[in-house]
Amino acid sequence: MFQKLFFDQIKKKLPANIAVVQEIAEILNISKDSAYRRINVNKQLTFNELHKLSKAFNISVDHIFLNRQSDNLIFQNRIIKPDNKSFENWLNAIASDLKIMAGVKEKQIIYSAKDPPIWHHWNFPDIAAFKVFFWKKTILQIPEYANKKFSFDEYDTRIHEIGHNILRYSTKIPTVEIWNEDTFNILLKQIEYYWVSGFFRFGDDIFRLYNSLVNWAGHIQKQAELGFKFIYGSKPEGLENTYKLYENEIVLNDNSILTNVNERKIYYLTYNTLNLLISTDPGFIEHINIFFNMLISKSMLISSSASKERNRFFNKLTGNINLFKRKLNQI
16 A cells, blocks of 8 residues: 555656656666556565655655644755755755746646745846845855845856746746735835845945836736736736736735646745745645635735736835835935
């Protein structure tokens, strides 16, 4: 029974265009016939084979043994250590997940956004540069950033390349985003904190960042109007109703993400700002799916034809950005 469940998990991990038998044979360095016998449970997996497969497909053996009647859940923990390489690996993992999603037929992301979803940042390199610096200095507290001040000159081109891949893949995935009034304001508060704390190396950079914020808000509004995502500066092209933006005024969002990849649902929950807990537990996913449906039903659609509500939302957002600039001029 266990071996059948184990291979069922492997099949769910693989895209439809990849043959399970061929993949198993290559990983275990055995013939296709031998792979068939293991998949059909005519031959037991050895401990070494089980280890190789669980590592190759990132499957928790404990999860399969878990008593389904218990309240325990198994999560994959994607944690960032306080160093540059770990941060780069974290970004690469996100890019890899989105690349897989972009390549399959059935796909969707539902994002309850406490902060603007990560792909939005890379439409504007200046905003991405600030967020990356903020994450490294304030959230991860990477030692070499302790005494550093923010400057656009030090933006890592490798990080930008990975981030741009995240943006590029995300535009190919139908997405539902649920924002509230504070979703954008958090970034304004982070920038203001850095300005007041003297963490900008050059004073003019704060106003350069302000101009990017204005353009950023305008681009997100344009995507919401058209109903699809596209990269800033490129020709607006996409399928209508593949980008749905909602405003929720009553529930505090928590940066939780539910994805659908060829009918296989995966849930991502952020904690400590950047770290991720990931689950594919069917019972838990169903509970999350019910919650997201409730959240959407209590939210207001502000994309596509909802021009009045969209203009109200973004006018308020732009007003907050302009208020932020006036505060800067007074400091």
